[in-house]
Amino acid sequence: MTTVYDVGVDSDEQILASFIDDIPRTLAPISLQIPESEDTQDLDSQNHEFRIRLANTQERRESASILINKMYSWRGYGKSTQIENEPNRITLIASDNDKEVIGTISVGLDSPSLGLFADDMYHEELETLRQQGRKLCEYNRLAMDPRIKNKRVLASLFHIAFLYPWGIFGCTDGVLEVNPRHVRFYERLLGFKQIGPERICPRVNAPSILLRSDFSYANDQIEKLGGLMHLADGEKSLYPYFFNPKDAMGILGRLKVMA
Numbered sequence: 001m002t003t004v005y006d007v008g009v010d011s012d013e014q015i016l017a018s019f020i021d022d023i024p025r026t027l028a029p030i031s032l033q034i035p036e037s038e039d040t041q042d043l044d045s046q047n048h049e050f051r052i053r054l055a056n057t058q059e060r061r062e063s064a065s066i067l068i069n070k071m072y073s074w075r076g077y078g079k080s081t082q083i084e085n086e087p088n089r090i091t092l093i094a095s096d097n098d099k100e101v102i103g104t105i106s107v108g109l110d111s112p113s114l115g116l117f118a119d120d121m122y123h124e125e126l127e128t129l130r131q132q133g134r135k136l137c138e139y140n141r142l143a144m145d146p147r148i149k150n151k152r153v154l155a156s157l158f159h160i161a162f163l164y165p166w167g168i169f170g171c172t173d174g175v176l177e178v179n180p181r182h183v184r185f186y187e188r189l190l191g192f193k194q195i196g197p198e199r200i201c202p203r204v205n206a207p208s209i210l211l212r213s214d215f216s217y218a219n220d221q222i223e224k225l226g227g228l229m230h231l232a233d234g235e236k237s238l239y240p241y242f243f244n245p246k247d248a249m250g251i252l253g254r255l256k257v258m259a
Contacts, residue, residue: 016092016160016258017243017251018051050153052160054258055083055091055104064093064104064141071143072204083141088114091141092160094153102145103153107161109169110136117203118175122196122210129173129195129212137165139176151232155241158190159222160251166215167252168259174213177201183209189238191217222248 055061061083068083083091088111094103110116110130116138119126129136139161144154165171175195178186186192196210225231227244243251 016052016054016254017156017247018049020049049097050102050150050156051095052156053093053095055093056085056258060093060101061085061091063101064091064143067101067104067145068141068143071146090164092157094157096148102148103157104141104143105139105157105161106141107164107174108138108140109165109171110138116175118177118210120203121177121199121201121208122175125196125210126175134172135170137169137171137174139174142176151238151241155238156243158238159226159242159248160255162213162215162218162222163248163252164255164259166219168256172215174215176211176213177208178211180207180209183211186211188236191221191237 053060055064065083083106086108089106089108091104091106093101096102108116110126115123116126116136117140118138126136162174165174176186176192180198183192183194187194190213192211192213194209195212198207198209200206201208221237221239222242223245225235225237225239226242226248228240230240232240242248
């Protein structure tokens, strides 16, 4: 696989990151316990382009909401609320050549007045971290089109979702509520650790477990492995699929302008 990066600015607007994967006929699998459907897209393109943008327009927020609700419904979860322009929260979207949204993730910053969504079920656990001087953010509304089995897309979304709270606001930890079936996935591929027991999340009416990512660990892994995709076969994590440190700093600079 050959990846060409373009972390510049296109003619229409600022793009956080774009990359072109020279994709073989069989893509490297990425799974969130989602079985492959019969209509799985055969991505045979030799030059498949992916772009990461902020969902900072109503059209983009609606596109992200459509994907989230589609995946939540498919998994039997309760319907998600429509993504709006919310304080202390951004949404990232990944799109393909046809500008179809194929992945999305939201990042929320902790604040004394608003807190985090995870406070609804895990306030005690989060308060313990706050009392230790940790500065928190949370990840939610993660959805990936199951037809797109490309580790670069998921890794790029998570890398930018890390850069925003860590590089701009000085966050030390990110928390994530996930279905118990997916805990091992996030532990193995991104280094998350479980810090909360299984409970029923009222927002999606499904069981949930609270995970934590220590950003100092994540940053060390990015510095060590980011951009070194030739090491991916011998490395269990997603970090070789993250951007290299130089490109990451370029993306962080763009985020600072757009924040």
